[in-house]
Amino acid sequence: MTAFRPRILVIDDEPQIHRFLGPALEAAGYEPIRADDATSGLRELARKAPDAVILDLGLPDMDGKEALAKARAFYDGPVLILSARDRETEKIDALDAGADDYVEKPFGVGELLARLRVAMRHRLRREGAEEIMRSGDIEIDLVGRRVTRAGAAVHLSPKEYDLLAALAGGSGRVLTHRQILTAVWGPAHEQDVQYLRVFIGQLRQKLEADPSSPGVILTEPGVGYRFG
Incomplete structure (x- = not known):
């Protein structure tokens, strides 16, 4: 029997991000799903209902915050923003728009995976409506x-x-x-x-x-x- 692996959708237009993040996610027990722009990312999000999303803000076809707003219309899972934009206003706008967390590029993969685990754990906790x-x-x-x-x-x-x-x-x-x-x-x-x-x-x-x-x-x- 094949073990269940949570699916993580990575929406980023930088090939090098996918080259090292994909194997890192696999080694951590996840199944990475690749999307190189917002349009294909939203399509994969609707088709495959991943367990979490890692979303870049600087996408070629759509600003990441707009993609986040479109995703939140039908997806309630964890979304981690991954971006080179380090201005506080960018972080605040993304979090206000429904992101669960924000990780700046360049980033350590260990920190990213830790924040991903936390976001997924807390989302499950919220769904359980703990008293x-x-x-x-x-x-x-x-x-x-x-x-x-x-x-x-x-x-x-x-x-x-x-x-x-x-x-x-x-x-x-x-x-x-x-x-x-x-x-x-x-x-x-x-x-x-x-x-x-x-x-x-x-x-x-x-x-x-x-x-x-x-x-x-x-x-x-x-x-x-x-x-x-």
């Missing part, structure tokens, strides 16, 4: 709205809890400042990044063993935060 989220000794009961640390109750204000629940609901995905502010405080506050930083600081004081070296609420510099 209890954990990070280290922190436990969040999303139904009972209770938070404990090493079994002891943590007292949060309503907004602190809403912020923590929004981060935990992302299940390890990077959430941009705009996404968090809109979800917790509403669209009128989507630019209030300093306000968000204050609340993140308050949460870290209550949740982290060492707030200066957080392990529960992780910072993606210039982009947003993720639940560890």
Whole structure:
């Protein structure tokens, strides 16, 4: 019997990316599917329903963010952006458009595979609609709205809890400042990044063993935060 291998669709117009990423994916137990432009990538996505997608932003026939928007109309699996564009606005726009993570070129294949595993694991977790989220000794009961640390109750204000629940609901995905502010405080506050930083600081004081070296609420510099 042939072992199941998750299928990973790689949409990138650089042959050298496929030459070294394809074998690396195979060695890690995946089945790579190659697409050299957005049009063929979207066609393969519709035909083969891969378990995850690695998508370049600089495609010859369509901007990668446009391809991502088209993909999200019918595909709900993990999408990792792979791009040489290193501006924070590019990362934020891609994450806001529905990407699960963003890896810059040049990249280490080990890091890419690790982020791919995390994205796939967190997508499965979200589909399972877990009621209890954990990070280290922190436990969040999303139904009972209770938070404990090493079994002891943590007292949060309503907004602190809403912020923590929004981060935990992302299940390890990077959430941009705009996404968090809109979800917790509403669209009128989507630019209030300093306000968000204050609340993140308050949460870290209550949740982290060492707030200066957080392990529960992780910072993606210039982009947003993720639940560890």
